[in-house]
Amino acid sequence: MPSSFRQYRSEAASHSHDDFHQIIIADLGVLDLEIEGRGGCVAGRKLAFVPAGDTHAYCANGMNRFLVLDVDVGLAARTGLEALWQKSGGSPYLEVATGYANRLTGLLRGLEQQRAYAPIRTAAPSDRHENQQSPNMSVINLASIAGSESIFADDRFICGSLRDVLGHSIIVQRSDGTANAGIPMRLQRLLGWIELRLSEPVGIADMAMVAAQSESALFAAFQRHLGTTPMRWLTDQRLQRAYAMLGDHRNTMTLGDIAREVGFTDQSAFSRAFARRFGHAPIMLRRNLGSASKTIISR
Template identity: 75%
Template sequence: MQSSFRQYRSEAASHSHDDFHQIIIADLGMLELEVQGRGGCVSGRRLAFVPAGDTHAYRAVGMNRFLVLDVDIDVAAGAGLERLWQLAGASPYLEVGTGYAGHLTGLLQGLEQKRAISRIRRFTPDGQGNLQSESLSLLYMAGIEGIAASENAFADDAFVCQSLREVLGHAAAVQGDLGGADAMIPMRLQRLLAWIELRLSEPISIADMAMIAAQSESALFAAFQSYLGTTPMRWLGEQRLQRAYVMLGDPKNTMTLGNIAHEVGFTDQSAFSRAFSRRFGHPPIALRRSNRL
């Protein structure tokens, strides 16, 4: 299996590949696609599963970055990925459920960390690719503490296949184009909203939003008021609480309240419970209990 992070140009291009399926996941921006005449896009929780042999055209506008996975046909069949794709609707365009965007984020971050380890290994003093104390220090400095103690965590396809099973297992076919109200939102704002949706567990500032939207902070506030009727931080807070509501309402979700709070960007469980209660009129534990009766 081959994986790479790619940036696409605004000029359209097309090709096909016969010996592997291609799965495309957005890290930043939107990729317009046409797979065997079916138009759609990759952005936020929307990913593309391009079957082997299908001709596809693509183009992106503005800042963009995508994870592209070339999955051998035999690997996809043996790992159960084709079956999960069929169960999800066998569409080139799939959308991961609202409460499961963390699976996409985990895959993106895991492969990014693998790349960081690979870059450091090139310069290891022993010449054998073994991480030395100097290299481990670099990993810690890069914020990859969880990887330094287990350097082979992402050394093979097992991590990618398991992550893809989680993603495809919580995905469903969608209509190709965005359509509806989303089509009226400017591309730069759509790009920002999709970027935020995959990072609800992370600290996000107004400055971060303005940078991704490629506009000033004052223009960002104006865009949110004009197209979404609220401020950037209020919109962000609402998305976090809505994500938590979906997760708590899922009887199969066994995460603790503290872990759910962290997953939606709260560092303090008490603050999460207060915000949730103000928004929905009852504490999060009440919703969890009601869905397990």
């Protein structure tokens, strides 16, 4: 399955491709899209499924990096990816459920090991799918660097991860009333970047680098637009993800595993933070969910 990391420029460009669908996943930044007249974006847990044959326009501002997967139409049908997309509502814009965002990071981190060996280059006309390359993007062509031992050389891994992602996605459409309305693009870019790394160590210096501003300017931006500090916002996002994971009856992870999944190395510290945020220990949420399930079954 052809895959590449791409960086997009601010100049809008458009194209279409008839023999494959395209799935676009954010690693950093916000990609504005218009697919057959339907506007939306790719950022954080929001991804795009571009159907084969649909004309789409795209542009991005500032630092950005996106994983682009070209999924052969036949492969999408055989593996059920197309059916899952249709089950999600058939919208080109999807948002992965909070508890399953780690599937996106799994795909992205699977390529991090390749970064040192894959300098970004400007796409040339000789690249595969000439019509989809343009001066508006730079590309890392993974097919030229991924050896047989790379997990991305195995379509089964990719398709399995995508099935998880699409199977736990909901339709999302852009509206002027979104939570990010009025938030500067560089801060939106940072929030999406953090959202995909809640299980990883993230510090103020990392945030400032991604936002391309000083640490003091970063604190001022968070206070002005979000009413909190960067680390408090990060902790709240981690706890909200943990709440969603604990509230999902299909999730059988232990409390320790969930704590680590949302960036806490100490389960006790996680439980204390969770109790302060939601008024009860995380184990109580799981117990209450189990009791409710038993009541439904008994009926």
